[in-house]
Amino acid sequence: MAIEAAWQFQGLTYPNPAVGCTIVQNxxxxxxxxxxxxxxPHAEVMALKEAYITLSNDNKIDALISSADIHNYLLINHNNIFNDCDIYTTLEPCSHQGKTPSCASLLSKLYPKHIFISSSDTNPEAKEGAKLLEAAGIKVTYDLCSKEGEDLLRPFKLWNKKNLVTYKWAQRLDGTIDGGLISDATSRKRVHEIRNACDLIVIGGNTVREDRPTLDSRLVKGKAPDVLIYTRCKDFTKETSASQTATACFDKEIPLFKIKDRNVFIEDNFEKLIEYKNILIEGGPSMFEATKDVVDRYLCFLAPRTGGKMKFSNDKIxxxxLxxxxxxxxxxxxxxx
Amino acid sequence: MAIEAAWQFQGLTYPNPAVGCTIVQNxxxxxxxxxxxxxxPHAEVMALKEAYITLSNDNKIDALISSADIHNYLLINHNNIFNDCDIYTTLEPCSHQGKTPSCASLLSKLYPKHIFISSSDTNPEAKEGAKLLEAAGIKVTYDLCSKEGEDLLRPFKLWNKKNLVTYKWAQRLDGTIDGGLISDATSRKRVHEIRNACDLIVIGGNTVREDRPTLDSRLVKGKAPDVLIYTRCKDFTKETSASQTATACFDKEIPLFKIKDRNVFIEDNFEKLIEYKNILIEGGPSMFEATKDVVDRYLCFLAPRTGGKMKFSNDKIxxxxLxxxxxxxxxxxxxxx
Incomplete structure (x- = not known):
């Protein structure tokens, strides 16, 4: 249940990992x-807040939103009600005070009976939370559902190591991507939420020419990440550089190019990706093929319809x-x- | 949670409905x-058994398998531990003694605080369980998540009204169905479990000629349902009946025709369906098109691969x-x- 809860926010938590937490009593x-x-608030804090209401019948905590406020309220009012609870968390509770106080510190004071951890935190700033819990006398079990925990955590590990490159597309049940709108409003909104957590969107030149997309996250009143337009312009000659010629191929009056503080790059390679951390590629079959060696993870929005002609990919995959x-x-x- | 639990057994419970039950305390x-x-055992009995172990710490009930044994054990040992429980069930608890004792009768004696019901039972033999609960002084709330409950229950309503016709296919993510094995072993086993709960499998003549399937449920050591081969044989003339000519088109030595006690019909129409209750159609695009007016529900096993050429359907759908x-x-x- 903790793992499933965490997945509901996969793609939205950057630069933090998606984490879930379940609290069990008897x-x-x-x-x-x-x-x-x-x-x-971190997953543990969200779960502790809910558990506190269930166990104490004190609803006052419900109005508290910030992690610091919830931490403080729990520290003052917990009255040892968590002492017979087991806590299952997909990631080792953090040991550092970041945007919120340390979860390991909070848990060590609430003193639950047993904490089950799926993945250990290898982030140098946050790790060793479990040691703090054990030092406080709390029983800790490691590596529960560790495979599922790693699948959940891999984006975070990639952000810390190099970057995360996600290829996203929307298709129908018959694999087609052309011929008009595909996804529901809910999926389109989710894509904007995901874009809002990205720092770079990569798109193919043909898509820019044909669909004239804005590539922002207006449906959630979010930001417009930088854009890399990947193109191999047919006018390319040895006399001009690729990017100079390609630049000339686009209508610079479309909204994509008009957003303040957005950088738009037009390139015939993916070297720019190394300068970004959370990258979303959107495109059709030729982008799918062109990006296959740089993509870490694929995200498909599947609409239960049929109707188009062009498939999302012509590769054998x-x-x-996950x-x-x-x-x-x-x-x-x-x-x- | 009750609804999701029930769906895990959709297709396997015939002639009973798929039902789920969740028990909540404080x-x-x-x-x-x-x-x-x-x-x-019915869903309520499965949930009560689990809840009893959690609440009583008496594990003896764990060894009991039959519904009658679990009912009896609970009636003798419940010691009023369910009195502060809320019970959520996707279908009104049954009022009749069928293969198991009545759930409404059991619940009225265990006396939980509140029972929430998604769909009412309209089966004349089983209905009015909720009235029995109310007469016992238990609070009952009707129609919780009623839309989801109806989606879950529709096969059962169709069995009672006429029959249920499910069209099942396996496809890849690109919509293709040809070019070798598609599904995982787990999916193939599930299909055999579903076949084992069916009384008729419908298949196209070309599939019989080309794939020479047995259409049994050997992977789960189950039965071989009757088979209707739907065909429009090209040799059809006014001089011979459709079924006589079509019969001649099949190699009667393949295992499909050799199973004892199995009826195999070869027809150019679907009139036979009215004689059966739980019908599974398996086929390709031409069967999809031919059966579109008789199908109630579709079941797709989707493998995250690409590779074939032929799509599951050429219709616009x-x-x-659900x-x-x-x-x-x-x-x-x-x-x-």
């Missing part, structure tokens, strides 16, 4: 929480499904090759 | 149960996704048009 599930967004969620009438499917 | 989820198969479950590395998607 075999009963009393709370499930997840980290929704950087700056919001085997994906591994997680699938029904969003309104579409499926959102996270995959790796 | 805001904590203490048990989730579902009805797995006709003859097995809009499905509604539920989707990840089975190993495939998705199992229940849909209606």
């Amino acid at each position: 075999g009963a599930v009393i709370a499930v929480g997840a980290h929704a967004k950087a700056g919001n 085997d994906f591994k499904i 997680q699938s969620t029904k969003l309104d009438n579409d499926l959102m499917i996270w995959m790796e090759k | 805001g904590a989820v203490i048990a989730v149960g579902a009805h797995a198969k006709a003859g097995n 809009d499905f509604k996704i 539920q989707s479950t990840k089975l190993d590395n495939d998705l199992m998607i229940w849909m209606e048009k």
Whole structure:
């Protein structure tokens, strides 16, 4: 349940990992929480808040939003009600005071019976939370559902190591991507939420020419990330550089180019990606083919319809499904090759 | 949670409905149960068994398998531990003694605080369980998540009204169905479980000629349902009946025709369907087109691969996704048009 809860916010938590937490007392599930967004409370805090209401019947905590406020309220009012609770968390509780106080410190004072951890935190600033818990006398079990925990955590590990490159597309059940609108409003809004957590969107030159997209996150009143337009302009000659010629191919009056403080790059390679951390590629079959060696993770929005002609890819591919969620009438499917 | 639990057994419970049940005490989820198969305990009994272990710490009930044994054990040992429980069930608890004792009768004696029901039972033999609960002084709330409950229950209503016709296919993410094995072993086993709960499998003549399938449920050591081969044989003339000519087109030495006690019909229409209750159609694009007016529900096993040429359908279709479950590395998607 903790892992599933965390996946609901996969793609939205950058630069933080997606984390989920379940609290169990005497075999009963009393709370499930997840980290929704950087700056919001961590999963453990969300679950502890819910569990506190269930156990104490004190609803005052419900009005508290900030992590610091919830931490403080719990520290003052917990009255040892968590002492017979087991806590399952997909990631080792953090040991550092970042945007919120340390979860390991909070948990060590609430003193639950047993903490089960799926993945250890290898981030040097946050790790060793579990040691702090053990030092406080709390029983800790490591590596529970560790494979599922790693699938959930891999984006975070990639951000810390190099960057995360996600290829996103929307298709129908018959694999087609052309011929008009594909996804539900709920899926389109989710894409804007994901864009809002990105620092670079990569798109193919043909898509810019034909669809004239803005590539912002207006549906959630979010930001317009930088854009890399990947193109191999047919006018390319030895006399002019690729980017000079390609630049000339685009109508610079479309909204994509008009957004203040947005950088737009036009390139015939992916070297720019190294300067960014959380990258979303959107495109059709030729982008799918062109980017296959740089993509870490695939995100498919599948609409249960048929109708188009062009398939999302002409390659022969085997994906591994990491997680699938029904969003309104579409499926959102996270995959790796 | 009750609804999701029930869906895990959709297609397997005939002639019973798929039902789920969740038990909550003071805001904590203490048990989730579902009805797995006709003859097995009802969802309420599965959930009560689990809840009893959680609440009583008496594990002896764990060894009891039959519904009658679990009912009796609970009636003798419940010691009023369910009195502060809320019970959420996707279908009104049954009022009749069928293969198992009445759930409404059991619940009225265990006396939980509140029972929430998604769909009322309109089966004349089983209905009015809720009245029995109310007469016992238990608070009952009707129509919770009633839309989701109806989606779950529709097969059962169709069995009672006429029959249920499910069209099942396996496809890749690119919509293709040809070019070798598509589904995982887990999906193939599930198909055999579903076949084992059917009384008729419908298949196209070309599939019989080309794939020479056995159409049994050997992977789960189950039965071989009757088969209707739907064909429009090219040799059809006014001089011979359709079924006489079509019969001549098949190699009667393949295993499909050799199974004892199985009826195999070869027809150019679907009139035979009215004689059966739980019907599974398996086929390619021409069967999809031919059966579109008789199908109630669609079941797609989606493998996250690409590779074939032939799409599952050449029609223009809009499905509604009822539920989707990840089975190993495939998705199992229940849909209606």
